[in-house]
Amino acid sequence: MFPARRVDDYLDLLNYAKQIGDVQWQSDILEILSELTVAGEGYDRNEELQELWKDFDRINDQLLALFSNLREVPNAGMKSKWIEEIWELKLARIAASKKIQGFYKEG
Numbered sequence: 001m002f003p004a005r006r007v008d009d010y011l012d013l014l015n016y017a018k019q020i021g022d023v024q025w026q027s028d029i030l031e032i033l034s035e036l037t038v039a040g041e042g043y044d045r046n047e048e049l050q051e052l053w054k055d056f057d058r059i060n061d062q063l064l065a066l067f068s069n070l071r072e073v074p075n076a077g078m079k080s081k082w083i084e085e086i087w088e089l090k091l092a093r094i095a096a097s098k099k100i101q102g103f104y105k106e107g
Contacts (some may be wrong), residue, residue: 007036049103056096063089 010033017025066082066089
């Protein structure tokens with residue numbers, strides 16, 4: 001998470017600059033706050049993208065385990081259940097892929 005404390009410190013300084021009437025200092029602080037906001041948005045965006053990749057990897061791991069089960073276990077009843085789970089995971093992977101692609105198209 002982006003350090004909100006740093007923003008709070010600059011807001012306190014801005015308040016003080018207003019109290020003493022230092023217009024140039026106010027302008028400088030506002031510029032810094034603007035840069036911090038943009039940096040914070042980028043940080044949150046990267047964090048969200050990393051979470052999407054983790055979900056994508058988790059889905060792939062689950063798919064690999066289910067495919068392994070299909071090859072190794074001869075139980076027809078379980079195979080039917082696993083095939084259904086595989087299709088659900090494939091749909092989830094497609095949705096995750098689209099979200100990830102959206103990040104790269106926007107960026």
